[in-house]
Amino acid sequence: MLKKPINALKNTFFPPICLNCGKKTTKNYLCLSCKKQIKVLRPPFCYSQIKTNNNIYEKPITALSSCNYKNPIKNLIYSFKYKHCDYLADFLSRFIVKQLKITKFKPQNYDFIVPVPLHPYKMKIRGYNQAELLAKQIAKYFQLPLKNDIITSKYVKDSQTKLSSKKRQENVKGKFIVKENFTDKNILLIDDVFTTGATISTCWQSLKEKGVDKIFIITLAKALKN
Numbered sequence: 001m002l003k004k005p006i007n008a009l010k011n012t013f014f015p016p017i018c019l020n021c022g023k024k025t026t027k028n029y030l031c032l033s034c035k036k037q038i039k040v041l042r043p044p045f046c047y048s049q050i051k052t053n054n055n056i057y058e059k060p061i062t063a064l065s066s067c068n069y070k071n072p073i074k075n076l077i078y079s080f081k082y083k084h085c086d087y088l089a090d091f092l093s094r095f096i097v098k099q100l101k102i103t104k105f106k107p108q109n110y111d112f113i114v115p116v117p118l119h120p121y122k123m124k125i126r127g128y129n130q131a132e133l134l135a136k137q138i139a140k141y142f143q144l145p146l147k148n149d150i151i152t153s154k155y156v157k158d159s160q161t162k163l164s165s166k167k168r169q170e171n172v173k174g175k176f177i178v179k180e181n182f183t184d185k186n187i188l189l190i191d192d193v194f195t196t197g198a199t200i201s202t203c204w205q206s207l208k209e210k211g212v213d214k215i216f217i218i219t220l221a222k223a224l225k226n
């Protein structure tokens, strides 16, 4: 009963600040004008083709993404990952849900949801895996089981951020280990940002090697080449 007046009082003394432009706002996280700038990507821009290094899988892998990786989404993802704003998972996951619904994703055809794992060292620093927090929300929405412990991430020589596309592929080779066989299972694989596709395609290959049939890849954002 008291929640509303307490919130109103809190908002008077500590008005929410837009995480993109820094202005005071009456909304959560983003002011109205920043929120309006977020556009869910449409075909063909929402799709990415990834070529794998592995000869067994000759066809390129397709990944779907929700938003263009630029502000305000870029700023929100930054806060989400590096400023401990884990509470943004609910808000950000809605763009993934929206995109999955637009593309007529059929949850009944999938067995479970898997987030791309975070390196244990980063996990220790951050305290959470942002892809897992997004996956949790998606799992809740589509009522699909979440499996967040079937893939483990091994040590990687260099940070991916400053590497070229080819170097990224080499750097993450054999990075992920899938613990058991998942013969003929269909999986929805989730990550936060799609850059070159090196991480997600390595994950994809590790799952395929354990017998997974269909893998639907979705990321929250994608860095579009201009």
Ligand SMILES: [Zn+2]
Pocket: 018, 019, 020, 021, 022, 023, 030, 031, 032, 033, 034, 035
């Ligand atoms: Zn704003």
